[in-house]
Amino acid sequence: MSAIAITRAGPLTTLQDAGRFGHLADGISASGPMDQRAFHEAGALLARVASTGIEFTSAGLAFTTEGPLRVGCAGGQFRVSVNGNPREWPARLGLNESDVVEIRPGPAGNYGYLRFNLDCDIPTVLGSRSTNLAVGLGGWKGRALRAGDRLTFGAEAAATEAAPPPPPPDGPIRILWGLHADLFDAAARSAFARSGFVVSPSLDRMGVRLLDPAGVFRTQRRLNLVSDAIVPGDIQILGDGTPAVLMRDHQPTGGYPRIATIVSADLDRFAQLRPGTEVRFQPVSLEHAR
Amino acid sequence: MEHGPAATSLSPPTERIDLPVPTLLPLGDRALLIRFSTELSDHANRATIAFARQLEADSPEGIAEIAPGLVSVLLRLADGADFARLRGELMLRIGQTVDAAPGVEHDVAVRFDGADLDEVAGLAGLHPREFIARHNRRPLRVLATGFAPGFVYCGFHAADLMLPRRESVRPMVPAGTVLFAAGQTAISATPIRTGWHVIGQTTFQNFDLEATPPTRLSPGDLVRFTEAA
Numbered sequence: 001m002s003a004i005a006i007t008r009a010g011p012l013t014t015l016q017d018a019g020r021f022g023h024l025a026d027g028i029s030a031s032g033p034m035d036q037r038a039f040h041e042a043g044a045l046l047a048r049v050a051s052t053g054i055e056f057t058s059a060g061l062a063f064t065t066e067g068p069l070r071v072g073c074a075g076g077q078f079r080v081s082v083n084g085n086p087r088e089w090p091a092r093l094g095l096n097e098s099d100v101v102e103i104r105p106g107p108a109g110n111y112g113y114l115r116f117n118l119d120c121d122i123p124t125v126l127g128s129r130s131t132n133l134a135v136g137l138g139g140w141k142g143r144a145l146r147a148g149d150r151l152t153f154g155a156e157a158a159a160t161e162a163a164p165p166p167p168p169p170d171g172p173i174r175i176l177w178g179l180h181a182d183l184f185d186a187a188a189r190s191a192f193a194r195s196g197f198v199v200s201p202s203l204d205r206m207g208v209r210l211l212d213p214a215g216v217f218r219t220q221r222r223l224n225l226v227s228d229a230i231v232p233g234d235i236q237i238l239g240d241g242t243p244a245v246l247m248r249d250h251q252p253t254g255g256y257p258r259i260a261t262i263v264s265a266d267l268d269r270f271a272q273l274r275p276g277t278e279v280r281f282q283p284v285s286l287e288h289a290r
Numbered sequence: 291m292e293h294g295p296a297a298t299s300l301s302p303p304t305e306r307i308d309l310p311v312p313t314l315l316p317l318g319d320r321a322l323l324i325r326f327s328t329e330l331s332d333h334a335n336r337a338t339i340a341f342a343r344q345l346e347a348d349s350p351e352g353i354a355e356i357a358p359g360l361v362s363v364l365l366r367l368a369d370g371a372d373f374a375r376l377r378g379e380l381m382l383r384i385g386q387t388v389d390a391a392p393g394v395e396h397d398v399a400v401r402f403d404g405a406d407l408d409e410v411a412g413l414a415g416l417h418p419r420e421f422i423a424r425h426n427r428r429p430l431r432v433l434a435t436g437f438a439p440g441f442v443y444c445g446f447h448a449a450d451l452m453l454p455r456r457e458s459v460r461p462m463v464p465a466g467t468v469l470f471a472a473g474q475t476a477i478s479a480t481p482i483r484t485g486w487h488v489i490g491q492t493t494f495q496n497f498d499l500e501a502t503p504p505t506r507l508s509p510g511d512l513v514r515f516t517e518a519a
Contacts, residue, residue: 024357024364026497026505027439027479125499135439135480137499176318226330227437229357229364231318252436253359261318289319290373 002067002118003152006145010059012204013146015120015139017051020128024229024252028137031130031248034111034205034271038075042113043161045072045092050157052122052129053115054145058274060103061114065095069153070117076109076272109272110203118153134206134249172282173270175260176289178235179228184259191216192259193283197243201275205249208270209242210279217241220257227255233262233270235281247271263289305390307340312384314377317364322373324380325362330472332446334361335433339510340390341383350379358509360434360443393431393510398477398494399518400468406456406487410470413453422517424451425489429512430475435505440465440479440497442507447473455485466492468515475515479505492518 006013016039019032033039033055043049049072054061060078073080074090081102082093089106103112122129122140131139140149181189195214202209212218220241230236234246236256245262246254260281262270273279310333312326324341327334342358345365349356352371357364367376402422411421430444437443455471462481463469469476469486476486479497496507507513 021366022355023504024355024366025435025509026503027436027441028504126504137439176316179315179317179323226328226360227434228325228362229317229321229323229359229436231321231364231366233318251438252357253434263319286316286319286373 001152001154002065002069003150004063004065004069005148005150006061006063007147008060008062009144009146009149010057010061012133012144013054013056013061014131014133014144014205015052015122015151016055016130017053017128018130019248020126020130020132020138023126026126027252028126028132028135029230029232029248029250029252031128031132031138031205033113034248035075035113035268037164037167037268038111038272039113039115040161040164041090042072042074042115044163045074045090046070046115046117047160048117048157049159049161050116050119050153051159052120053113054151056103056112056114058105058110060105060112062100062102065097065099065101067097067153069095071095071101072115073103073112075112077106078109078112079104079106108274110274111271116153117156119155119157121152121154132249133204134251168265168269170269172280173266174263174284174289175235175281176263176286177283178258178260180223180225180257181259183223183257188216188220189259193281196278196280199273199275199277199279203275205247207247207250208245210244212241212243217243223257225255225257227253230254230258231261233264233267234258235260235262245270265289305336306387307336307390308387309337309341309385310334312337312341312362314380316373319373320367322365322367322376322380323362324365327361330360335431335445336390338363338434340388342509343391344383344388350376352376357436358434359436390510393512394508395429395512395514396494396507397514397516398492399516400490400492401518402468402490404468404488404490406470407489410453410487410489414451424448425470425475426515426517429514432507432509432511432513433474434509435507438478438480438482440495440505440507441476441482442479442496442513443474443476444513445472445474447475449473453487456487459483459485460488463488464491465497466495468492 019030355366
């Protein structure tokens with residue numbers, strides 16, 4: 001039997017599969033990888049790939065192996081070494097007993113992924129092994145992985161994954177106007193699309209708060225709205241005028257006004273933007289987004 | 291947009307509902323929202339529940355998930371779904387009259403000892419005993435689920451029991467907390483933060499990961515609140 005013993009884990013290191021779909025009405029959002037493209041890129045590095053992988057954050061991860069294991073690593077730009085020998089990123093690793101894998105922060109990205117050729121011994125919860133940190137459900141006992149945790153593996157997986165399409169080019173993050181765009185006047189909408197925002201240090205799997213140096217929403221009046229469904233990528237304006245982008249562990253419904261939604265093709269790219277990065281939004285048509 | 295007056299009485303179990311014409315809005319590029327109103331009303335909520343049930347019974351192609359809310363239904367689209375065609379299919383079903391099947395009935399016993407009970411009763415001009423009697427006088431409809439695991443909004447109470455939310459949000463309240471605001475009673479099934487008034491506690495548990503489905507209450511069900519012995 002193979003296993004990995006985690007010796008160092010940044011905050012919010014979680015087990016994720018494609019997501020826990022179909023439970024919005026039960027009050028559970030789908031979770032799943034913050035950067036879905038990178039999750040599949042890591043999976044496509046292996047001939048056989050298990051559905052569940054590890055999502056780690058910008059602080060990186062370290063572990064020791066027990067028994068043979070193949071690992072695909074991708075997402076962001078990290079530095080990885082095996083027994084002290086640096087390897088290229090993204091990486092395909094063929095590991096053996098007592099190998100020491102060190103993943104250290106690199107120049108870009110918030111999230112990296114490890115995919116394995118073996119199925120991990122983690123029970124499914126409502127059909128998925130994804131961790132929902134907002135609810136404390138699924139994955140490793142409903143919590144983030146940390147040093148001392150030992151993840152054991154079973155049989156080799158049967159599935160294969162195709163390489164994802166190349167990432168969309170850098171540039172403004174594309175948005176569709178949101179559920180409540182009509183509650184913002186034309187000047188506010190135009191300022192939103194014209195101004196630069198900055199990714200704040202307040203980010204997690206639930207959402208990313210943005211700084212608004214131009215003060216686009218500074219004088220936003222408080223609105224009393226009936227709760228409606230939320231989707232990943234929704235940009236809501238909190239009561240104090242802070243814009244916040246809802247991410248994979250979002251609450252399923254909410255009552256803050258939502259000016260726009262990041263198109264699904266750009267949400268992975270947005271998730272990887274580090275605190276301090278300037279971000280601009282570009283409205284596109286639904287036809288363009290699909 | 292208001293579709294008729296906000297009636298507060300509970301209709302007989304089986305009813306025919308005239309669906310108001312909703313607005314179809316894309317929610318990002320992977321979901322559609324069918325919104326019956328921008329304000330919470332009895333009619334819009336009934337229409338939302340009836341329309342969601344109708345879709346669940348007979349789903350057009352391309353829908354991966356149906357999640358009714360208070361006044362709107364979220365449709366999560368399947369990969370590769372044809373947005374325009376689905377929109378057309380949905381338009382054909384709009385403006386019809388649908389039969390609303392009677393909701394399943396549930397009994398929920400509450401210990402009315404919440405920190406805000408006396409204040410809430412006082413604001414309604416009632417003695418706490420009187421408030422409890424009024425609160426439990428008739429069953430409430432499950433208006434919506436989905437805010438948090440197993441969380442339900444039930445309504446509507448009579449107009450004189452309408453109270454706004456609290457000014458401040460409470461730190462975590464435990465699962466089974468019975469909450470009161472906006473003419474509704476809500477029940478938490480996991481620890482949550484809330485700006486609603488805490489009026490009691492129930493052992494009724496609406497979230498069980500071992501069960502399929504994990505929640506027992508569905509929109510449109512009826513909840514009879516009783517006082518726990």
